[in-house]
Amino acid sequence: MEQRNIQPTSLTFFILIRRLIAAGLTRQAIRAFDDMESFVMEAVDETHFCFLLDTLCKYGYIKVAVEIFNKRKSRFCPNVRMYTVLIYGWCKIGRIDMAERFLREMDERGIEPNVVSYNVLLDGICRRARLQPEVRFERTIMSAEKVFDEMRHRGIEPDVASYSILLHVYSRAHKPQLTLDKLKLMEEKGICPTVATYTSVVKCLCSCGRVEDAEELLDEMVRSGVSPNAATYNCFFKEYRGRKDAESALKLYRKMREDDLYALSLHTYNVLLGMFMKLNRMDIVKEIWNDLCTSGSGPDLDSYTMLIHGLCEKQKWKEACQFFVEMIERGLLPQKVTFETLYRGLIQSDMLRTWRRLKKKLDEESIAFGSEFQNYHLKPYRR
The missing domain is CATH 1.25.40 (Serine Threonine Protein Phosphatase 5, Tetratricopeptide repeat)
Structure with a gap:
């Protein structure tokens, strides 16, 4: 870069720092961060420091991130974004107790958590939780509801991401009625579900054998202006495969193809190919294979x-x-x-x-x- 007289920018250093951390060279990455101000034509501020913390946490080096955070507190004023990144880092390695501790530390420092901070903690509680036996599911839901209560106590209303995380837990635990009740509560509060939210509910209903309810929800989804994606339809195809219901699968496939051929994912095609091969419907296999070849996805x-x-x-x-x-x-x-x-x-x-x-x-x-x-x-x- 010197030979070509090219001045490095903060983006250049961001790429370097990310690659060093990805290779496990955390100390070298921190040295590169410290050297950045000498090369770039801008002051290194909290945004740059937050990038360093975020990258360390994403690659699992939360302890290094906390160490550097504590050492640089005097130079970079801690803010809600930094604490949210550290909460994410602890959640990533399954240390929910430490994530909650950092949330309390925010409060002690007079830094108000936002909805993103709580959603990160909520995601950490719910995503990796084991839901069997039933007592574990109940314990996870109680912890999640506790976070919801704390949010409301602070005047922070849970958003679509908050409810989607909880719906995902109900879906994983195969609780179709609880999933539908929570979805209804969202709508009553004026929160519009996203395609991911609907897909979690559809997946739960299909896996529990309530395909008719899932089909009704799909119609409601379309009426609400939310377009189903390939993952939504795959829930139906997997259930049809389990039931060996070739006609329903074929009907839905052709409907999808008429609406938009490119909405079908490669995984969808493979599910259908496997299903119709087992049912010895070689005419349908040929039709799906030809569509797959012309779709450009496989x-x-x-x-x-x-x-x-x-x-x-x-x-x-x-x-x-x-x-x-x-x-x-x-x-x-x-x-x-x-x-x-x-x-x-x-x-x-x-x-x-x-x-x-x-x-x-x-x-x-x-x-x-x-x-x-x-x-x-x-x-x-x-x-």
Whole structure:
């Protein structure tokens, strides 16, 4: 940079600090932060210091962040953002007791927590909590409700993020009625649920077998002006797969396709491919595969693996070989189990010549896969 007469900026140092912390070089990152003021044409303030703390916390170095925070308190005036970052850091490593302690310290210093501070603590309490047996679920909910009460006591009204965190806990614990009640409470308070909020409720209803209620909620979601995303629809597809309800899955899939083909995620396609392969609906599999290819989102390694293994189970060796070759030509290295399944099936079906042609194609493309392919040692199969 000196040779090209380029002056580093604070952004340059931010990138350097992030990469050093990601590599575990926290002391070097702190030294880079200390050197920043000598190089950049601006004063290093609380915003820059908060970035350092935030990056340390995100990579799990909360103790280093607290140490540097305590040492630099006199230079950088602590504010709500700094404390929120430290609360997040403690929550990230599961130390909720320390997160609560820092929340109390904020209050003692006369710094008023905001809704983000409480949401970070709430998320820490709820996200990693074990919800079985029932007593653990009740303990988690009591802790969360305690945070809600404290927020209201301070005049801070819980927002959509606060309720979404709690709804996620109800969903994980498979409590459909509690989930619906909390969603209704949100709406009564004039808080508009987001797509993530609705998806948590839909997931809970579907996993508990209440698909009809989930479908009604989906209609309500659309009427409210919230567009469902791929994750919302995947909840339905997974439940239909469990029920082997091909008609409902196909009806919803075609409705999604008519509305917006690109709303379908690669995961959605893979769920549907696996479902219809097991139900032996090869006409639908072909339709979905063609849509996947034209969508631009795939197919990927999982898509090809699922399709090839499904065709092998049905002893459709010609089609399996075609997709196997197509997969290789796309630069996707098949898993070893796929090699072995196809090899064993072709030998059993007296299609040794087909395997030899396939092996020749593999050898031609092996340069693209490098040493990873060389580690695939196929044992000769004896019938």
